[in-house]
Amino acid sequence: DTSSLIVKSSPADRATACRVVFQMLVESASSRLRIITPYFLPDRSLRQAFIASARRGVQIEIVVPGSHTDQRWVRLVSRRKYNELLRAGIRIFEYRGGMTHAKVLCADGLWVILGTTNFHNRSFEHNDEVNLAIRDEEIAARLTADFLNDLKSCEEVTLETWKQRPLIEKIVVPFAWI
Secondary structure: OOEEEEEEEEOOOOEEHHHHHHHHHHHHOOOEEEEEOOOEEOOHHHHHHHHHHHHOOOEEEEEEEOOOOOOHHHHHHHHHOHHHHHHOOOEEEEEOOOOOOOOEEEEOOOEEEEEOOOEEHHHHHHOOEEEEEEEOHHHHHHHHHHHHHHHOOEEEEOHHHHHOOOHHHHHHHHHHHO
16 A cells, blocks of 8 residues: 555646656655666756755755666767766766666655656647656555665766767767757
8 A cells, every 4th residue: 555646648638747747756856866768858947956956965866767778869978978977976877787777766765657658848838748656664664675676787987987088979969959
């Protein structure tokens, strides 16, 4: 038994409930955020929320796909915005064990959201998405254990390694962002 609720977003009814819940959890986290997502393209507002949370001491760890991804352009464009996140102390890990398609947010070891929503505006505003928001320490602990296990198959992106990304990526990605 647990407490949970369904959170959906749909362009049909102009609902952006997923965006509201995701941003609310990022902004209200008090100790830790752990996120795994296959497509990580947070807009300015979400990036600012991540940075503000990190600056007030929230430990933020994000797992994104490494080279094994079904959307290479999305991965490259996502990497463009790592600079400001890494400078704020947010830790980003690229999953190397294959393609990951998990979409989980765990906040403070208490709240969990899992479902279909990715961290980008297309998911928040244009796609039909559905998630389960759960307030349960046991479920959060189980998904945290899964997250920590996934970290074993990750390579951390540091500010130094990000700066050393290939020249072609530095040249092409600003145009791909559009």
